[in-house]
């Protein structure tokens with residue numbers, strides 16, 4: 470199957486190329502040419518299927534023409550080495566816990582899938598040359614990508630992160646791994662890191678010496694697999710006997726996660742509607758209200774993975790809905806929460822129901838608490854484990870929380886990074902040594 474650019478200024482490309490390139494040359498985002506509707510029978514009995522079988526069916530709809538069934542199933546099953554359980558918080562509100570992967574956030578699914586798919590294409594290609602994945606991170610992306618690619622043959626990963634600007638937990642998750650993962654600690658901010666990555670992709674000399682690839686979240690191999698857990702969540706609701714009038718509420722930043730849900734909807738998943746939950750970065754809510762999209766600089770909040778002022782996947786939402794705000798409104802509504810709201814939600818839900826939310830999931834929960842009707846089943850995406858935001862959450866709860874063993878393991882590891890200036894020539898010289 471071919472993938473076209475949302476800007477329509479370049480020709481559609483094959484899957485392997487879309488995965489290697491990430492962004493289309495006209496700066497658009499790649500979209501699959503076909504979004505197949507799955508047969509109704511699949512949904513009638515989905516509760517009888519396990520996560521691997523459900524995900525394999527969904528993956529086949531996208532990648533089945535390009536990757537043989539056996540290889541694809543292996544990629545899917547290796548990716549999903551953990552479950553995405555649905556937990557009842559109270560009444561008709563459920564949490565879809567996406568934090569049971571190696572780095573305790575939903576980005577593990579896309580990161581692990583992309584690593585395995587890229588590795589498959591490299592082997593297919595028969596090329597002996599290593600592929601170098603370079604990725605800039607402000608925290609969570611680096612850990613999901615680094616852990617996803619850890620030990621994957623034929624691929625080197627270089628993570629660039631701003632010195633002193635990521636939390637200790639986040640830093641440990643990509644600086645302690647070793648093997649094929651290298652962390653560069655840049656004397657600058659996140660924008661500097663991103664600039665260095667972009668400059669490297671544009672540098673002719675470097676591209677002649679190395680095969681560079683981006684693992685940006687807009688990559689189709691990171692984006693599409695996120696649809697898997699929407700189907701798996703529905704299956705679990707069906708087993709619980711509450712799969713009617715299902716409403717998904719998605720804490721959103723770059724809008725990749727919710728867009729994968731919209732793709733699931735297009736494939737026939739019986740979802741009634743979606744809610745996009747924002748923090749104070751609410752350009753999408755404003756778009757729903759006014760019909761005008763006005764990107765702006767992001768503001769810092771305690772749900773920092775949602776601090777995005779110009780969500781890149783907005784282009785995909787527009788593409789799916791033919792640029793019609795009326796059409797978007799039929800499927801998606803929005804809501805917005807301040808840091809104060811988020812704190813209150815975390816405190817209240819813990820007090821009343823004993824469930825600990827992270828700041829992102831708190832926006833998702835509150836979006837349901839404020840908008841769900843009694844005849845609906847609401848399910849919010851709990852996008853990260855609360856312990857990843859330990860200081861924030863503990864200060865709200867007024868007590869220490871348990872740190873999962875996986876996170877403690879990372880904390881024990883020894884940080885190894887290479888310090889570097891934010892000057893492109895330094896970065897380039899370093900990359901040359903890796904050729």
Ligand SMILES: *Cc1c(COP(=O)(O)O)cnc(C)c1O
Pocket residue numbers: 574575576609720721722723724725726727774775829852853
């Ligand atoms: C990345 C992230 C989000 C935002 O997801 P998008 O796909 O960018 O909308 C929400 N919560 C957490 C914990 C994240 O890491």
